[in-house]
Amino acid sequence: MKNYALVSVVMLATAVFAAEWKIAEPGWTYEFPRDHHIHPEFKTEWWYFTGNVTDLDGHRFGYELTFFRQGIRPPDERSPSASRFIVGDLKFAHLAITDVSKQRFQFQQKISRGAFGEAGFDDGKRLAWIDDWVLATNGDDAFDLKATMKDWGTIHLHLRATKAPVIHGQDGVSAKASGAGHASHYYSMTRLETTGEFFIGKRSQPFRGESWFDHEWATNQLAPGQTGWDWLSVHFDDGSELMLYQMRLENGTVDPTSSGTMIAPDGAGTFLPSTSFRMTPMRYWKSAVSGAKYPIGWRVELPEQHLEFTVAAVVEDQELAFLPLVYWEGAIDVSGTRSGKAITGRGYLELTGYAGPLRELQR
């Protein structure tokens, strides 16, 4: 129940003040590290980190650490002399840890109005923080992340990009529906070399692996009639990466604006329109908490890329149940063929809208 607030915030961002917020329009020129930072003129923004890591004993873990900014009042309506409690941006963050060998999944949410600076964005060193959950930049292409999960321990991550940022979509916007404004500015740093450690009690446990960073900002990108989306990111063992998402519609079809990006080992990105891939659910898992039935196994075909593979969740229950907002986001394994050769990979899968109607949410 404690999470009620958080969840609903995300879901119910309505269009009341949309007119005063900037919308994502084609022609955006990306610039780094500038665009790693906050874009306060847009209503929603998030910094999304997922990754698969392995500790010294060979135990595999998945993690998700995301900082969200939900604009409540556009910047030009804010007054520095007004009450500190008046919310300009609402800050919240999700942390989830998947312990594959123990088949355990833990998650926590933090939400804050940041009245006293205990949460905020972009103070020079830190890109985002809520209490002791911190995302900091470390040079142009490196990030430090730290967060403590209640009743568990602390995760500390050091990420270094091995590829340049990839911009998704076309002409600087990633469309989420047809019509102007139903889009976001969206780039990823698709392969980040990851080291770090868990601190559980007094014990520290180093690990290493690979992470994926998504940064997206937009204003009211979703359109009516969309019920949810399926998103995945994969690190293939041949050095390439893939991001795909499909927006599901009330009529059971997929929004034609859905798309993806294929990133070659050299970092070159290829835009994948919805016609170029097919995602077929193969296996379902039903949550006892929310009652939602999630497709956690998929068959994915990209004929033009000569690529087909299956997706399997490494742990079935990777549901983040912040009632009434509930979604599934977890570590996956993929295996298949590319141009006839066997290919494997690890990644993350996100499934939303299965536990209730979709509102404005991430991705």
Add this chain to the structure above:
Amino acid sequence: MTSQYLRLFHRHVLRYIARHRLLALLNILSVALGVAVYLAIQIANQSANRAFAATIDVVAGKAELQIEGAIAGLPDTTFSAVAQHPAVAAATPLVRGVVTLPDLPGEYLHLLGIDIFSNLPFRTFELTDWRTGGEFDFQRWLAEPGTIAVSDEFARLHQLKEGDVLRAQVNGTEHTLRVAFILRSSGPEASDPHFAAMDIGWAQELLSKRDALSSIQVQLTEPRARDAAIESLRKILPPDANVSTPAQRGEQVQNMLGGFQLNLTAMSLVSLLVGMFLIYNTVSASVVRRRSEIGVLRSLGVSRPEIRGLFLSEACSLGLVGAVVGLIGGLLLARALVRTVSETISSLYVLLSVRELAVTPWMLGSAALVGLVSVIIAAWLPAAAAAKMDPMRALRAGSIIEQSANLSSGWFWSGLASIIVAGVLSVTALTTGPPWIAFGAAFFVLAGFSFIVPAATSRFSRTASRLLRASPNRTVEMKVAAGNLARSLVRNSVTIAALAAAVAMAVGVSVMVFSFRRTVESWIDQTLVADIFVAPASNEVVGPSSFMPAEAIRFLENHQSVAAVDTFREVDVAMGKKTIAMLVVHGTDRRHLRFLRGNATEIMRQFAHEPCVIVSESFGRRHRVRDGDSIELSTPAGPRGFLVAGTFYDYTRDQGVVHMSQKTFLPIWKDDRVSSLAVYLKPGGEATELTGQFRAEFSRTGQFMMLSNRELRRRIFEVFDQTFAVTYVLRTIAVIVAVVGICLTLTTLIAERTRELGVFRAIGGSATQLRKVLLWESAMIGLLAAVVGIASGLCLSLVLTGVINRAFFGWTIQMAFPWGSLALTPLWIVAAAIVAGVFPAWRAGHLMLAEALRDE
């Protein structure tokens, strides 16, 4: 034994009751009335307490500690420190304030500015989005300045719809609120519908409390180590912040209301007391009337305890029915009283809205018990007399002469002793306390005069007979009537005592209220001297919670027809563990405060120029503070002593008040907001012109109330009269009980004196003469009751005014007597007595002579 007793009960009690239905009915009614009034007052008090507790419940929520700021509130930066304190498991900030709603006259909202995120673990209510019905639209809650949640009941009462806009006034400015959410109490008790919630940030803006919090609610990591937590929290808090449990805050208010409520309870017992006289009368009548029956029963082997039991059970069965009827009546009466009581509490103590009657089985049980016990006490003496009766004598017909004819001297001395006891108790209540002893004094006054009644009656009877004998135009009827008074002395005395007690009660209360009013009048004449009083309009509805904007004050100060402006600010300050009211005064201050001691001019000079305070009389008494003492007040710089320069008469609040000049206040508290102004006009200055210009400038939509001296006076007395409204109701009820009592007594007297009246007829008295005799008797009973009642009432008024008021409320009331209405009292009492005698006299006229004399 049991079945035999039941048979006896059936034959001798139930049949008797059935035969004397009217009598039984009157008795039942008198008990019922007493029980009803007692219960109604209990319910009204308890409902007010419950409403207040529910208020605390909503505000404090599930907090284990509550940190409250002093006058200017807590700096909101305190919150981070508190939230991060190791002893604190959860903390949430709160901003409170009251706004009035000019579109709904008289209505207000108690706004809670909450942090929707941190207060989740504390909430005792649910917030629902009106539009979506389920999910909560945070965007709307956080983004829009006037978005509020109102209680479902408030919405229903005023037919509010989702999205409705309400104008709201606070601090002399108008704001717009939009109803978007519904607040539902999730606790067991219904809360005050006036509670409304909004985001804390917008609440700070709306209430002009930017950077300040009203309180921080805290849950502890280790609830059992509360005292240690308080201790360590204090170190990071401003010195004048108050850390307490929500329950402690509740107790403070309950204590404040305690005196007021105890007074109501005591008053409610008076009608029960009057009822007891009636019961006594009925039971003794029935004992006398059934002398021979008792004789027969005793001869047949029925024991004395059984005889006593029979009469007691007769009284009890009437009492039981009366109690039941009384409980029903009490529930009905409570509905009417609870509103008056809560209005009084709101205007005198704390803003409160009582929506529900608090009725517990315990209250019903105790009211019934109080009724039954009073019946048993009242019936005990006559029942014991019946048991003591000698069967031989009882059976001897025709020898009925009241045995107790010469009991008068013993009673007389007990009466005097009682009055002396009353005096001793009064002195005790005033000097050492406890204050409730004062009620003992009131009781002994009533009892003392009741005991004197037999002596007074026989003396009156003798004197009247002698005078009538000497008087040339004497009438037989008068003479007989005068003689009769002494002949059935006990019963007549009880009737007279009952009526006298009611009269005393009426007189005592009237004199007290009259004196109080006079005292307040003369006090107002001296202190209410300004020409115009200005305050934010919301203060009229909800008390001094809003402030005057600086530009409005400047406008008045600079106006050409204004000679001077005084400003006032009411604040609550901590003095040790108590919270006291303080009035910060600034200006020329032309009020002529009257001081208990010392030279007023000198004290006022000292007050204006030196760091000192003056205290009201009730404050001095309540806190045992005298001139020259120092009181230690909690200030932002820590506790600080202030010299008490003088004690003044004041009737604004029974809790007492401390006055401090703004000159002393400002450097310490650094808060120059004021809640009201007193404007003095230059000679020839036009009040209407000034108010007109002020309204045009600042109060176009009625943000301020401006009262002329006369209007303010009128309003003060409206509050005054409302305060005593319940008192008047109780007084009237006591008098009604008493008049019913006369009717009852005369009826029984006639039944009992059948033989005597028969003799009167047999020796030549006509039916008309008989009626006249009886009416004369009624008139004489009325006259005696009026005289004794007025005497007793005057004594009672001394106790009420000089002892009870002083002991409970701490103020001196100059005695004043409403001579005109006092002089009229005997007239209407006698008239009522005669009216009460008409029916019994009419019945006596139809007496069957043979039947009446059959015993001879």
